[in-house]
Amino acid sequence: MPLTNSRIKYRHLLCFLETAKQQSVGKAAQNLSISQPAVSKALRELEDELGVKLFEPLGRGIRLSGYGEVFQRYAGASISSLKQGVDLIAQARSAGGFKIRIGALPTVLAKVLPNAIHSFKQHDNDTIIEIITGENTVLMSQLQLGDLDLVVGRLTLPNRMLGLSFEHLYTEEIGLFVRDGHPLLTETSGKSFVLESISKFTILMPWKDAVIRPSVDQFLTVNGMGKFSDVIETVSTSFCKSFVKKTNAVWIISRGVASDEVDAGSIFELPIDTSTTTGPVGLTIRVGAPLTLPAQLLMRHIREASIN
Amino acid sequence: MPLTNSRIKYRHLLCFLETAKQQSVGKAAQNLSISQPAVSKALRELEDELGVKLFEPLGRGIRLSGYGEVFQRYAGASISSLKQGVDLIAQARSAGGFKIRIGALPTVLAKVLPNAIHSFKQHDNDTIIEIITGENTVLMSQLQLGDLDLVVGRLTLPNRMLGLSFEHLYTEEIGLFVRDGHPLLTETSGKSFVLESISKFTILMPWKDAVIRPSVDQFLTVNGMGKFSDVIETVSTSFCKSFVKKTNAVWIISRGVASDEVDAGSIFELPIDTSTTTGPVGLTIRVGAPLTLPAQLLMRHIREASIN
DNA sequence: ATGATTCATAACTAAATCGATATATGTTGT
DNA sequence: ACAACATATATCGATTTAGTTATGAATCAT
Known part of the structure; x- marks a missing residue:
């Protein structure tokens, strides 16, 4: 079986993550509805594959090791990406398509956004893009509330920026x-x-x-x-x-x-x-909640469109 | 087998991604060193599980469908997260530990950074944190070059911000x-x-x-x-x-x-x-190249430390 | 039309995987 | 020291899996 050079499977990650969350092999086994030795074995296999101990004994239980703590996040990211993808597909299957909601300020409406969307559409023709225009502060609050995926335009004032992240694209006069x-x-x-x-x-x-x-x-x-x-x-x-x-x-x-x-x-x-x-024009997004990947792709096209 | 409620495995994703990349089942099979029907089967299983067609016939070959294009990114993210994790572990195993390099400007050196690092250490005691101080512009170029993982301090001037993203934390006088x-x-x-x-x-x-x-x-x-x-x-x-x-x-x-x-x-x-x-203080990171997860964790602690 | 190309499907098998039970090891509290 | 609790290891069987070959169906080029 030459396909999977690393024989790590999702099952290992799931066992690992649940165990890490519960800080207990037994409880993890219960939650996963399998026997305790099954979990132990999966963990052992994962540790063997990585060549490091993920857990260390603590009292009569266990505790995440340093390596474990780090790996936990990557494992979590991996399964959550997959889950996101599956969920998005499921959702799109019922809703009839994918959607990106983007807030745009006048500065970018004439050229960079049309260009960006044009090149984006050549890669992805099935995602629906909704462009919302409006006053800066309104767009920002919609962004913070999750109503928008991203906002493109002039930098907003600092006190409106909590929980948001700004990426500079170019300056404009x-x-x-x-x-x-x-x-x-x-x-x-x-x-x-x-x-x-x-x-x-x-x-x-x-x-x-x-x-x-x-x-x-x-x-x-x-x-x-x-x-x-x-x-x-x-x-x-x-x-x-x-x-x-x-x-x-x-x-x-x-x-x-x-x-x-x-x-x-x-x-x-x-x-x-x-x-x-002179003032900065750029992309504003939420921090914490990760962007959907179609939105990330659109961001890349906006970046490209803005430097041409 | 109650563990994997979704019976999707990495193998499916690998087959899918390779096929998507090659735009060809046969070539994917070659690159994966397995037979063509094996790839076909894996794809079929994945499509069944998702309930959507990932590819559509095009001429005598195939082409990614709209769903496929979207799912591709999530699948890619999933396996690349895992790969990142495995790589990081492997690297850390030889290098003797994880390391974060953080550039800090004087503003945050007295309180928020010490506090952030203190609480970070309680969750992760194995990651080595290197704090680099220096002039703003120097730190920014180091960040752009990848020498630093993140920089905390006052907002830098726009023309120094290309390829960087700034996240506002608080304002300061x-x-x-x-x-x-x-x-x-x-x-x-x-x-x-x-x-x-x-x-x-x-x-x-x-x-x-x-x-x-x-x-x-x-x-x-x-x-x-x-x-x-x-x-x-x-x-x-x-x-x-x-x-x-x-x-x-x-x-x-x-x-x-x-x-x-x-x-x-x-x-x-x-x-x-x-x-x-009054001026903004915040976090600056590279765009594009994703942060290592320990660095992301540290960022969270910096955010928390900055609002207290 | 025909042969070449490309993907899908079917039938089959060797192997590995997964999970269970039974048991061993180690820790804690009394 | 001993009962309890928690995890690790061993053995083993049923199932699933991942792959193979063989074959069918669709499309394209000539």
């Missing part, structure tokens, strides 16, 4: 965008552009609760701008895109949100230094 | 610390304390390259302080502690660094608002 042929574009071909000149136009900017709003405010302050008279505060990307293209409005927003239109040549960025608005 | 009976303490019992009055004394602060130095500078600027004449820049905690206790020096440092001495009543914090210096 804010930009000022206008339609083709906008007066400010022609007027400023010589690079000498002052921020004040935008106040003549309608300003589109994210509303107060948006993650990037503080950056926008700071940027305006640094460049000596106070309040604008003609402002529309909205986070609706489609509204802004359409509005900017039709009017002389100036749209202040994360570059990622407008990047597809810029690439397409339908809107343009004003030449002004926005380096003070 | 900077504090100003002096010895017992220091003039500034008695003098300011009425709470009206102005930062300027510290300039009479020697100032101890972290040097330029420390993570928190920008926060310190910002804090001083906000409170209207320029340069000090009498400054010692060092990150040596033991030097500062001892120096502060013996002289009238004022020590500007993360609260965590001094917290043990404050708890012990041997040094005291000056009453001044430092809320602008």
